[in-house]
Amino acid sequence: MSKKQLLLIPIVLLPFMLFGQKATNIPLDYLDRSFQTYDQIQKAIWATPELGFLETESSGILQKHLEEQGFNVEVGLAGMPTSFIATYGSGNPIIGILAEFDALPGISQDTVPYRKPVEAGGNGHACGHNVFGTGSVAGAVAIKEWLASTGQQGTIKIFGTPAEEGGGGKVYLVRDGFFNDVDVVLDWHPATRNAVNVTTGTAIQMVDYTFHGKAAHAAASPDKGRSALDGVEALNYMVNLLREHVPSESRIHYVITNGGEAPNVVPEVATVSYYIRHPKREILQDLVNWINEAADGAAKGTQTTLSSEIIAGFYEKLPNRKLAEVVQKNLETVGGIHYDDRERVFAEAIANDLGLDNSALEDVAKVQPLDEEKPSQGGGSSDVGDVSWNVPTVSFGTATFVPGSAGHSWQNVASGGTTIGTKSLINTAKVFALTAIDLYTNPTLIDEVKKEFESRRGSNFHYESLLGDRAPALDYRVKK
Ligand SMILES: [Zn+2]
Ligand SMILES: [Zn+2]
Known part of the structure; x- marks a missing residue:
């Protein structure tokens, strides 16, 4: 190889490095380096469990971090003081990420594998929204790192959505048109396994x-x-x-x-x-x-x-197969959660207390295959439903909780407040980043996603929220 050819290599490789494999590493490296940062943020929210529409400190912690990272943060939208939208970048496509941060009443619990409330009758993050909000923010910041270093056109918007547990913060944001310019929404939820969620719920x-x-x-x-x-x-x-x-x-x-x-x-x-x-x-x-x-x-x-x-x-959720396939691919790239010795001892104690043997824990290291869609047989509901009928939306979960734990349980409060929760949110943020890169760099992908969305929704669809014209029930968790 001549000297001249050698000099040419970096020039030829440059676009590939920026838009190919190397550029993908930018957000992933950022997240690996930032484990401590997000560990502290999720634990700070965990230690301040606030109920729906009362999440002033939790929402504030996330807003502060996004501001420090160069996002433009608007607060108090759609009549909800703890809601926010943080934006970075410019032009299309616009990708939205949902962040929840409310806790549940009466389920206070310490980060130990046996029942021990921090405060008797106090609140607790039994749905893992401390991990939820932090993972979404980490993902948005990682995407910003990629946008900033590649100069790629595109906008990332993170929606701080209060009061998922019964207050329906997202519905007010949808109803007031805050999702109107968004092309795709990425959503997740802490779970006992790593899987894309294709169910509609109720x-x-x-x-x-x-x-x-x-x-x-x-x-x-x-x-x-x-x-x-x-x-x-x-x-x-x-x-x-x-x-x-x-x-x-x-x-x-x-x-x-x-x-x-x-x-x-x-x-x-x-x-x-x-x-x-x-x-x-x-x-x-x-x-x-x-x-x-x-x-x-x-x-x-x-x-x-x-x-x-x-x-x-x-609303019930409207799935999108195309988006689910993209997230599945990226979830498989990122992989599952790997416990260290301390985390394993903790998780085994919870599993054993639930009557399970240690093999139940194997799921956390795996990624489940993409499920076929089946008609829902009941199950929970989420205000993500309203978002999904207005913008193509995909939801997935990572293993924040010990397999076998029930939803809204003290076991979930315990696990979500440890480094297991942080590992799960870092994996989530990586999936967000890889998926956003796929969407920013492949406009036909977004076209396909939107085509499927329109055909599933039907041409006569007209959105009308199930809560009518009421204002947010800001005091629904205030003891009267
Ligand atoms: Zn939840
Ligand atoms: Zn919940």
Whole structure:
């Protein structure tokens, strides 16, 4: 090889290095170097578990990091003080990433493999949203590193979406048009395994029914009273009868959030909070109408009056096969989670406590094959549903939690607050980065994704949120 040929090599290789294999390493190297940074961020949010719409510190921690990383951060959108949108880059395509950060009530737990609340009755990250929000932010920053070093056109937008657990923050952002210019949304959730999620889950309507009666001495003058709690009980009784006659994939559950104060006072006010779900939102609407009629009947029969409030409502998820295949490829490239000795001891203790042997832990190191889509048989709901009917969206999970752990369990709080949670969020961020690079560098891919999205949604689709025109229920987690 001549001297001249040798000199030519770097020039010839330069574009390849920037847009090929080497450029892909930029975000991955960034994430490997930044383990400590994101470990601290996720643990800071874990240690400050805040409930829906009250996540001031958690949201603030993520905003601060994004600002330091050069993102333009807008806060308090769609009437929600803890929401934010952080943007980096310019022009199309615009890729959105979702970040959640709310905790759950009553499930406080330390990072130990046995039940030990940090604070009795306190909040806890039993759905792993400390890891969720941090992984999404890490992914967005890694994508920024790639955009900045390659000079590639494109925008990354990270949506800080409050109150996923029952408040439906994403629905308000969708309803107010904040996703209108986004081409593709990437979503994930902490899980017990590494897999792309192709299920639709269920659409949900959350309704509070409040009965108003007349207070009276329950022993001296019960005839003067009308019990609001009777209204609640009559409604629940009717719902438990109609349960047998609804499609089997339906899910209906309730808690009485106000059942009166003392047995010797006929309750003047009583409230029952319902979650009503079905995989198809059209059928869900029939169920809600039926329960509304039962509530009217319950009020009539108990001579009480009724008021009801839709707290939130989410669409079922709309999958996208093309996007799922891209994420599957990248999830396989990144691979599973590898426990070190300390993490293994912790995970084995949790698995054994759940009655499983150590082989149950093998899943965390693997990536599951891409599932075929099957009709949903019930299951949970997410406000990601509304996003997915407005922008092509893909969801996946990485192994944040010990296999065998139930959703919303103390085991999840424990595991998510350790380095296992951090490993899972770093893997997630890598999948986000590789997927974004695929989308930025291959415009036909986005065209194919959008074509599939349009055909699944149908040409007559018109978005109307299931929560009507209500404002965000900012106080739904405030104890009254
Ligand atoms: Zn969750
Ligand atoms: Zn949850």
